[in-house]
Amino acid sequence: MQQFTVPQFIDVENKIIGPITVRQFLIFLTAAILIGVSYKIFDFALFILVGALVFIVAIVIGFVKVNGQFFHLFILNIIQNLRRPNVRVWGRRPGEVSAQVAVKEMVEIIPSKVYQESHLADLALIVDTKGRYRGEK
Numbered sequence: 001m002q003q004f005t006v007p008q009f010i011d012v013e014n015k016i017i018g019p020i021t022v023r024q025f026l027i028f029l030t031a032a033i034l035i036g037v038s039y040k041i042f043d044f045a046l047f048i049l050v051g052a053l054v055f056i057v058a059i060v061i062g063f064v065k066v067n068g069q070f071f072h073l074f075i076l077n078i079i080q081n082l083r084r085p086n087v088r089v090w091g092r093r094p095g096e097v098s099a100q101v102a103v104k105e106m107v108e109i110i111p112s113k114v115y116q117e118s119h120l121a122d123l124a125l126i127v128d129t130k131g132r133y134r135g136e137k
Contacts (some may be wrong), residue, residue: 023062024063027058027061027062028062030036038050
């Protein structure tokens with residue numbers, strides 16, 4: 001029989017520079033490019049404001065996890081849930097029979113069986129022995 005190696009720790013990302021992963025490196029590279037562009041476009045006061053905002057957003061997206069998932073995936077899930085909620089509401093029309101009424105009617109139709117105490121013990125023994133013992137007849 002062939003043996004296969006099962007991958008372990010598949011949820012751990014590869015580190016490229018110290019504790020920084022590829023995903024985090026790309027996020028910080030994008031933030032650095034945005035900060036550089038804002039330095040060329042804006043005056044110094046606005047550059048400091050935009051640069052600080054971009055840096056904080058990059059830190060949050062790069063390092064924060066919510067419920068074990070990355071922050072950007074968490075935000076995408078929130079947006080997806082707001083656009084297409086999964087809650088389905090069923091509006092029953094008047095005159096339809098609900099499931100509870102149908103169950104009540106079925107209970108009234110099916111007569112209940114009364115078991116003797118010895119018969120219950122035999123049934124318990126059959127269940128406990130997984131059907132190997134059939135009980136006394």
